[in-house]
Amino acid sequence: MFTLYTPQTANKALPEVKRMFADIVAKKNRVLVLQQELQAIVDSGSDFERFIKKKQELNAAVTTLYKAIEILEGTGVAIKSVDEGLLDFPAKRFDEEVWLCWKAGEDEIKFWHGKDEGFMGRKPLETTGVIEP
Structure with missing residues (x-):
């Protein structure tokens, strides 16, 4: 959806936008943790099963992050x-x-x-x- 904002309408939308953005930040931080965990599995020479499960968990977290970004940007707000x-x-x-x-x-x-x-x-x-x- 395309929306032009005024300062008034942007400020009215801001509490919900801030909530959505905080959720994106939390999801991004989760992705970073999972990336570190995956790297630790690689570094430890762990078995394929453990690697694949962690990789799938990371993939799901990345998908969830991008969906949250899509939802926020669907309001017309651009994440810079x-x-x-x-x-x-x-x-x-x-x-x-x-x-x-x-x-x-x-x-x-x-x-x-x-x-x-x-x-x-x-x-x-x-x-x-x-x-x-």
């Missing part, structure tokens, strides 16, 4: 970095397509940047005029 906690909400500023941006730890959407700008191009919402739906 799981590691840095960066999410962007598509919006319009007058006739220009822009991103409303949120970083993990922030309480609300306070910044935006152009389509071709990243996190370093963030500008405060209150100094740039109205962002229209």
Whole structure:
């Protein structure tokens, strides 16, 4: 689903988006643990059965992670970095397509940047005029 957000609609959606993003981070961390466990099995020279079971567990965890990402991005929100906690909400500023941006730890959407700008191009919402739906 494609959605254009305003600062108001993005902030209204933010609690659920944050919950979904926290779930993605937890699933990613689970994948990392399983990768380490799999590597330990390889390093120990363990038998095929143990390796295959752990590999299948890892594959299922990766599938679950990507499904969670698909669900979040299905709301129109773009994950820019799981590691840095960066999410962007598509919006319009007058006739220009822009991103409303949120970083993990922030309480609300306070910044935006152009389509071709990243996190370093963030500008405060209150100094740039109205962002229209």
